Amino acid sequence: METLKFKTNIKCGGCVATVTPFLNGEKSVEKWQVDTNNPDKILTVEGSAVNEEEVIESVEKAGFKIEPLQ
Numbered sequence: 001m002e003t004l005k006f007k008t009n010i011k012c013g014g015c016v017a018t019v020t021p022f023l024n025g026e027k028s029v030e031k032w033q034v035d036t037n038n039p040d041k042i043l044t045v046e047g048s049a050v051n052e053e054e055v056i057e058s059v060e061k062a063g064f065k066i067e068p069l070q
Contacts, residue, residue, distance in 0.1 A: 005042055006055065010043065015034075022061055028048070032045045040069075
């Protein structure tokens with residue numbers, strides 16, 4: 001299982017609800033969550049072959065900013 005982490009501006013339950021269909025639509029994403037208590041609003045994505053580009057594209061399509069955490 002591969003885990004990727006991203007810094008986002010997904011800051012509340014409504015934001016999570018907005019991005020849910022986009023991330024759930026990614027075949028490679030098995031599980032994801034946003035730590036809205038973290039100042040960087042960390043999105044953690046897990047899957048067997050998670051594609052960083054596809055995750056970024058999906059979150060941006062939902063209208064949010066996202067960047068990979070180093």
